[in-house]
Amino acid sequence: xxxxxxxxxxxxxxxxxxxxxxxxxxxxxxxxxxxxxxxxxxxxxxxxxxxxxxxxxxxxxxxxxxxxxxxxxxxxxxxxxxxxxxxxxxxxxxxxxxxxxxxxxxxxxxxxxxxxxxxxxxxxxxxxxxxxxxxxxxxxxxxxxxxxxxxxxxxxxxxxxxxxxxxxxxxxxxxxxxxxxxxxxxxxxxxxxxxxxxxxxxxxxxxxxxxxxxxxxxxxxxxxxxxxxxxxxxxxxxxxxxxxxxxxxxxxxxxxxxxxxxxxxxxxxxxxxxxxxxxxxxxxxxxxxxxxxxxxxxxxxxxxxxxxxxxxxxxxxxxxxxxxxxxxxxxxxxxxxxxxxxxxxxxxxxxxxxxxxxxxxxxxxxxxxxxxxxxxxxxxxxxxxxxxxxxxxxxxxxxxxxx
Amino acid sequence: xxxxxxxxxxxxxxxxxxxxxxxxxxxxxxxxxxxxxxxxxxxxxxxxxxxxxxxxxxxxxxxxxxxxxxxxxxxxxxxxxxxxxxxxxxxxxxxxxxxxxxxxxxxxxxxxxxxxxxxxxxxxxxxxxxxxxxxxxxxxxxxxxxxxxxxxxxxxxxxxxxxxxxxxxxxxxxxxxxxxxxxxxxxxxxxxxxxxxxxxxxxxxxxxxxxxxxxxxxxxxxxxxxxxxxxxxxxxxxxxxxxxxxxxxxxxxxxxxxxxxxxxxxxxxxxxxxxxxxxxxxxxxxxxxxxxxxxxxxxxxxxxxxxxxxxxxxx
Numbered sequence: 001x002x003x004x005x006x007x008x009x010x011x012x013x014x015x016x017x018x019x020x021x022x023x024x025x026x027x028x029x030x031x032x033x034x035x036x037x038x039x040x041x042x043x044x045x046x047x048x049x050x051x052x053x054x055x056x057x058x059x060x061x062x063x064x065x066x067x068x069x070x071x072x073x074x075x076x077x078x079x080x081x082x083x084x085x086x087x088x089x090x091x092x093x094x095x096x097x098x099x100x101x102x103x104x105x106x107x108x109x110x111x112x113x114x115x116x117x118x119x120x121x122x123x124x125x126x127x128x129x130x131x132x133x134x135x136x137x138x139x140x141x142x143x144x145x146x147x148x149x150x151x152x153x154x155x156x157x158x159x160x161x162x163x164x165x166x167x168x169x170x171x172x173x174x175x176x177x178x179x180x181x182x183x184x185x186x187x188x189x190x191x192x193x194x195x196x197x198x199x200x201x202x203x204x205x206x207x208x209x210x211x212x213x214x215x216x217x218x219x220x221x222x223x224x225x226x227x228x229x230x231x232x233x234x235x236x237x238x239x240x241x242x243x244x245x246x247x248x249x250x251x252x253x254x255x256x257x258x259x260x261x262x263x264x265x266x267x268x269x270x271x272x273x274x275x276x277x278x279x280x281x282x283x284x285x286x287x288x289x290x291x292x293x294x295x296x297x298x299x300x301x302x303x304x305x306x307x308x309x310x311x312x313x314x315x316x317x318x319x320x321x322x323x324x325x326x327x328x329x330x331x332x333x334x335x336x337x338x339x340x341x342x343x344x345x346x347x348x349x350x351x352x353x354x355x356x357x358x359x360x361x362x363x364x365x366x367x368x369x370x371x372x373x374x375x376x377x378x379x380x381x382x383x384x385x386x387x388x389x390x391x392x393x394x395x396x397x398x399x400x401x402x403x
Numbered sequence: 404x405x406x407x408x409x410x411x412x413x414x415x416x417x418x419x420x421x422x423x424x425x426x427x428x429x430x431x432x433x434x435x436x437x438x439x440x441x442x443x444x445x446x447x448x449x450x451x452x453x454x455x456x457x458x459x460x461x462x463x464x465x466x467x468x469x470x471x472x473x474x475x476x477x478x479x480x481x482x483x484x485x486x487x488x489x490x491x492x493x494x495x496x497x498x499x500x501x502x503x504x505x506x507x508x509x510x511x512x513x514x515x516x517x518x519x520x521x522x523x524x525x526x527x528x529x530x531x532x533x534x535x536x537x538x539x540x541x542x543x544x545x546x547x548x549x550x551x552x553x554x555x556x557x558x559x560x561x562x563x564x565x566x567x568x569x570x571x572x573x574x575x576x577x578x579x580x581x582x583x584x585x586x587x588x589x590x591x592x593x594x595x596x597x598x599x600x601x602x603x604x605x606x607x608x609x610x611x612x613x614x615x616x617x618x619x620x621x622x623x624x625x626x627x628x629x630x631x632x633x634x635x636x637x638x639x640x641x642x643x644x645x646x647x648x649x650x651x652x653x654x655x656x657x658x659x660x661x662x663x664x665x666x667x668x669x670x671x672x673x674x675x676x677x678x679x680x681x682x683x684x685x686x687x688x689x690x691x692x693x694x695x696x697x698x699x700x701x702x703x704x705x706x707x708x709x710x711x712x713x714x715x716x717x718x
Binding site for chain 2: 136137142144145147149150151152153154155156157158159161162165166167168169170173215216217218219265267268272
């Protein structure tokens, strides 16, 4: 069962993260075309090679339905495979394996996976407060009959911060809590960002003391353990092995994946501390025939430090409850013995909406291609990548390998 | 109670739950086919998709599954509940409920602690939410709307105040301090008060007076009080200054050296204030005292009004 490893990521493009206020405003269709052209150049392929498209449906500015058809028309593509992925922060990982599966099924030969995440220009009747309004309820539905509108919002259960905070509090009650170990995740990743001029926090090193002295948002989370939302966007080109042979850079073959979801609010998880990344990662490793210890780097979705900690445990890099000791005992930087989020992670790179997870995929591809510059790992043939949407509600894992 | 907090809208499916709360009863569903208890209400059992579900009254016996103390409001409307004690509670039947804890200090909250339900009134029509508190707490006492409760007593009683003569410059200068006083009493700024001020002042801009439009269109997600209203409400806040100026014939509000409105006051917030003596000048025409008065929404670090108020005491 699973992938044979006959599809590879052969090209990528990513806008440098920027503050929303100063980032260029572009229509999403325009961003899609721009990112596609950049990613094709990176791959050494032509637009005419593309016959598959995976795109976001939610948060697409110009349409909420018929998005793939509208994008195909705008870009002038002839598609044999079109897909919308709605998995929040897990969207990037979800896009990659869907594209690979479609290629292995023989549906298509080259797929554009794209997530525009810069703001669109304001219309004549729109004012800047639309964004504040759009973000008022975040990812929470206020529709009549939506369970969260009826049973969460009236109590103030809103947004991701408090959900992750409650997971962390339960973790603390069950396994103990070392705030310095959690802070070290952010600090090691910030150290990685110092070798990545594209990162939002390039040129701004960080200490454990600074993390712990930063403002508490929801106990036990400090503001420096939480990602910063930024404008951005990213695209990947995923191609058959035949096309991959023409790629300009070393391709990253998709040899394993897994996906798991069972709830939106972690309050309804069977066990809040056994996260869906466990079954997703086991499937991915099994498919690739690898063990966690076999990978050269881990690019772990890190919307919060606690997300990364639980992923280290549940993906099997260490035992349950041993994550804090693991973080204390390992150097998570690109120079270290467990290179993790070598681009800085989203905590230091910035989180461009659902394209944030692309930063982890693209870093894995860049390291495998040997194109990571100063932070290039000496050896990087196999990389684990995770994606997390909602409050650890929708999670996925990838194994990417250089040939 | 804020006018802008999201309120539950019962559906045909969930109505028995909300009606139960109004009658101070906790009703949840159980599947006839597999005995699974479930929450939130549904038409189908999430264990077997059976559709024969029965409403049953349960004891409310519960324990704390997890919680967090939110230091930044999750929505602006919850500013009056700061810090928010958000919780996931597990009923004895095994179902979990997203809720809030009431009547407990942060230090009293422990994961696993036993809890009891509080049928908390949230509107004048008898609507209630299901909150929880500790077993040794007065759950019925927490049922009433917090706005109906008495404001806390003043930190400093009037009789304890130091008397300072307005001609005694040394004693007056000794009052100047970097430290703020304790908090004053608190005051509810509700929509009725905002509407009355709008009528009085003529400033009836929708951002203050139209809750529906403000909910849809305001960056604050609901109506907010006029800055000028919050400024003048200082008269209804008894500052815990700890001194009283004596020996003058009249005192005059001479204006403000600085007036800023750094943060909004959403309708339904409670405000309180604290102050410090910033400067004292004894002049020919009288004694001029500059009070820096900061008015905050209760629980908020950032002041809503900063007012360097100059008071002239004439001998």
